[in-house]
Amino acid sequence: MLAPQLLRGAILSPLKRAPFDAPLPDSRPAVSELRVDVEQLDAYSRLCGFPTPGTGHGHRVLPLTYPHVLAFPLAMRLMTTRAFPLPLLGLVHTSIEIEQRRALTTDESLELRVHASKLAPHRRGTEATLVTEARVDGAAVWTSSSTYLARHRTTTAPATPRASKDEALPALGEWTLPRDLGRRYGAVSGDRNPIHLYPLTARLLGFPRAIAHGMWTAARCLAERGSTEASHAAHAAVEFKAPVLLPSTVTYAAEGPAFQLRDPATGALHLSGTLR
Template sequence: MADRHPSLTRSPALAPLLARGAVLSLFKRPHPDAAFPRTRLVLPEPRVDPARLAAYKRICGFPTGEDALPLTYPHVLGFPAAVRLMSGRDFPLPLPGLVHTSVRITRHRTVPVTGAHELSVHVEGLAPHRRGTEAALVTEVRTSGGALVWESRSTYLARHRTSGRPAPHREEEPGARRPLPVVEAWHLPGDAGRRYGAASGDRNPIHLHPLTARLFGFPRAVAHGMWTVARCLAAHGLPEAVVVHAEFKAPVLLPGAVTYGAQDGRFELRGPGGRLHLTGEVRPA
């Protein structure tokens, strides 16, 4: 459980954090039993830039006239603080190569664009994974009176040898999971990662250009996982109080074509040949 609560005067800049995380990763040896930071970073009044919010809504497909934050936007506000924790010397997993594997978001009520709110981020813990070690980070948004209005839990995987743990099971084949009915087909342009990066502030090199993506083993730039979730939820439609759980199955390469399927509260994103990229579920809170 987080036990220290340092306040941030402003949202941290991502570029220096990514650089620091890359350097410190050389000295890290990930393990599920490693110590992890017990700090809860608090941003007393997260600032929402109207221009960036409008750009975010456009790239994700959310309505632009609403005076409330889209369901996924508090994750954007809290992401720099999360990276600050993950780039620290006391975080045991190397920041470069961390894979976002899942996200669960609970909105108890809508969060207005303006208003007194407090945002906090902390590491919930580490857990063994068949491919390495997974870290869970929790982001919370509370009113000035302390009422919890929004929360998320994201898991990030550091891949490494897992001797002594269960052997990896076979990956799900493209046709193994029965596809949901297709609702829409989307063509994703090559600059989708750059556009989302400009709106969200997440300018990870794997999303920006084929050349920088190849440095990390990808043949082309990769779409942001949180963009795929946001785009699906914008198409799905959401009640005010809602719980969303999504799992990232495979990267979406840019440019590319995907289909969005949905049925009975479930949704998914598939690529050519039926390859499953994302699965999710929406239910009332």
């Protein structure tokens, strides 16, 4: 039930203007004995491009990104507390790094934990890092570190430009992203941030129209890379470079462990990542 948390976050957002050196909450939301809903998992997998075995097959290997979805209500619980210093409204996911030690499956009972690890200044505001763990029988099997940016005026000097490491990779195809993608992903993930839903709600938060969820673009790229084949140890790192406006067309490119999403008209980089 994320709607009350979203409402609480929206109400508290105007009250949060903390600097990057503000204290972080000590709370560590957790849930134990969690079982995956196979129908919900399949709906997520279909939308993101992961394979589904079809009706009648109960056993599933979880996509590399799916524990993030399972733990999202815990992250929301943390980010909507009074103690969390950044406003929920307009918060933008800027990166995620995932370390999977072995495959997780729908046959297992999971324990999920989330905590905030740090705040840091950013040239466009303040960035928070949230760490998520998925445990089985007390052992951490899957860990992620996500950064979220609260945009605001800042006196922080822009970082010295560095040579880009994101040289264009060979294009492998184009994807057309529909106008309602944000609403569809919100339905399967629970992430209904207004910046993803409608042009009007996105414009109220500084975007020209709704933008795609970063975690959809990341999942779609990892699905294309065949991340479900890496059903044992896997490591993924994704940086969200620029918003993907909806509707739009993006170019998917990859070479070796690296992948990208780019604007086919301008070549502007939306996302870069690796899967190893």
